[in-house]
Amino acid sequence: MKLRLLPAVLFLAIFFFLPLARILVLSVDASVFTAAHLERAFFVFRFTFYQAFLSTLLTFLLGLPSAFLFARFDFPGKSILRAVTAVPFMLPTVVVAAGFNALLGPHGWLTFLFPQSSFQFTGTLTAILLAHVFYNTTIVIRIVGNALTHLDPRLAQAARVLGADRLRVWTHVTLPLLRAPMLAAALLVFLFDFTSFGVILLLGGPQFSTLEVEIYIQSLQLLNLPMAALLSLIQLLCTLVFSILYARVVERAFVPLMPKPSIARRPKNLREKIFVASFIALLASFFVAPLLSLPLRSVTRLEADRGQRGEIPYGITGDYYSELFVNRRNSVFYVPPLDAARNSLTYAAATVALSLLLGFPAASALIHPNRLTRLLDSFLLLPLGASAVTLGLGYIITFNKPLITDHWLLITSPFIIPLAHTIIALPFVIRTLQPALASIPERLRHAAATLGASPVRVWQTVDLPILARAVLSAATFAFTVSLGEFGAATLLSRPDFPTLPVAIARFLSQPGGMNYGQAMAMSTILMCVTLAGILWIERLRLPGAGEF
């Protein structure tokens, strides 16, 4: 019943491929093929590739041992630590950049504690790489860690019995079995680093330009649409290659050799204890420090407000939160925080509903893959690699015609945001639902039907209870995606309906300690909501489901 794929495919066609195709067709122009343009494009491409490669490498350096830690050992606070490593992935770039800034930036904790140090963080490649590792380690932990959990320990035991030493077991048994999941994780991490935008712009500064950043500069700053289109095409092609590779690898990666409940145990000997303790410490400090410095910074005054020339009253303060509710400068662009929160929640709820409505039938159609669905599967990932600027421009030239009434435009209506968010959430939702749907044994349905249950009742009593948790976690995914999404929202949100991340960006772009503190306060609020959502997913996690 591949008809069930139709709604999702149609949706992607109208709200992703159509606007993208229209803007590319409109802007592609032979005039772009000058030596200077091509040289710049190559320069940008090279840097994009280079930083993505380095970031992926570093992510694995931290991620692989961590995956091993979570898969093989039990220790107190394990699920909390695991949840903490997943938090960054769900956070908007503005917040992550803010977190690193609060820790290492020019007005951060480090500068405050060591004012004499000439340590420079923002504007360096280190900042970019660190933020990428911070973001994506959870992918390695989840994908590789999950494969490790499912690995039959008897294979390694057999090898040991046959005389192989530890190292040989690793290189000849464990690693080959992990190759597919590792490749899948690497591709995904690379894809995210490759299309990085916010991190580069907010932490890297002007000397670093990835394809996505350059598309933004070329189209919106220089109005060089042909160049932007060329770069978009390069980025899209690369993404397509990565997602086709990923779809191929992922099939092999997620077939558990022999599902086992859990092989994790407490560390036994000294070596294991040292490994576990040191990695817990490392992960905790690497992930907790930036996340914690945010809320701490939101209640601490460390720098002067704009125009503040007298003594700075350092110390604990609740001002940043209370000031959120005051339009002190009578700015014409002021956003009341509760309004922004309400808008964000409304958009998120709409995104959840829409992506489940489209994702559910699509996921059920993808249970038994064939050549066609496999192809569609890799196209489903494509929205992850499309430049939001390009897509936004596409939306503007595609949805600016009056529909329904003379003055109703989709582009200026509040509906455009949940539509764009659904495009982003859909791949996640489908990938969460698919394994759960596949896990329902057909026999159960048949048995129920034989016993006289109607199709509706079969669905109610068999499918629903098994699916409920997967649906819940897919919904949470869609919810957090929409809540934290920044690009499409800033691109398309109406001035009278801003979202939380849009409001955070506004505060961050304004000078002075008060605005900075308020940005930290609002980021903290957003982070807490997101963290609650992730802990919820963790608690409901199905084996094999929600891998990414």
Added chain:
Amino acid sequence: MKRILCLALLFLAACAPLAPSIQTTPGEGAPANPSALEASIVTELPTQNLSGQTVQLTVMTHSSFAISENVLAAFEQANNIKVTFVAGGDTGEALNKAILSKDAPLADVFYGVDNTFLSRALDAGIFEQYASPLLANIPDEFHLDLKNRALPVDYGDVCINYDRAFFEKNALTIPATLEDLTKPEYSGMLVVENPATSSPGLAFLLATIKHFGEPGYLDYWRALRANGLVVVNDWETAYYTNFSASSGRGPQPMVVSYATSPAAEVIYSDVQIEQSPSASILGPDTCFRQIEFVGILSGTHNRAAAERFVDFMLSLSFQEDMPLQMFVLPVNPEAFLPDSFHQYITLPAQPATLDPEVISANRERWIQEWMQAVLQ
């Protein structure tokens, strides 16, 4: 997800709702006498619309726009117009949004295009002509578009500001010319904005092009780079994070900012200060003159209300409010300037300027070349 669409960039920071197409009554027609109109804009009783409803007017501006609440309220009340402001990002970005959405305009009025981008706006045809009667008050030097599609509102000079205390403490001579900045004693002391993403950054680049010509300006920038030039993306970062004389107390004692910034430091200060902590370098071509314009966006459904708003921006009530709100100078010479402006601002004797046509023909190429010379 995040990065996927994660664009810190604000493309349509806002798609303003197209205002309901209720036309204001053309009413009495614009008074012929500018000062009579002047008076009518603020004092007139609410105009009776045919429907009696308030007209919704959307104004798209750059993010630095500011206005006193009471001045705006007086305008809204007198004309029965409700104004919504849409921030479009930095000057260049805001304008590009207006150009890209010109088939379905997101606002009725656009304010904030400057002389470095003027030709782009005019060539794209985003503005409707409007010969405001108030133009009569404005000197010709500001009146760059003779077809009255873009009307001048304010001007200012982009200049290098320096930290007085730093130069005094270190007994350093204050650089007097652009050439001086490449001297080793000023190594690592200057922060500038990226001209690709910031309008003061672009203005300063144009000043160096005016002064050194082509290709000399590139050699100059290479020399600046070799002398430890710091480049950031936007003015807020340059001024409030990097500049040492702002409240941010950053590491660089020189910054590309505005001739009005030293006055702003005094006015914003929470404690009374006698002298501004910063001052501008006013050498030959060290400053670039920016003029900002307003225009009515083609295809507006609220032409009458849009005309009223443009008149309002050229009127004394707005022109006199603007200096302390946006730290720019009014184009209307009759506008009364606050004392602090006379006290703390010295205007450059010889600001650099370039013909908008020349800028328009070369802007992208200059920026690309600059990026290659300074960032790569």
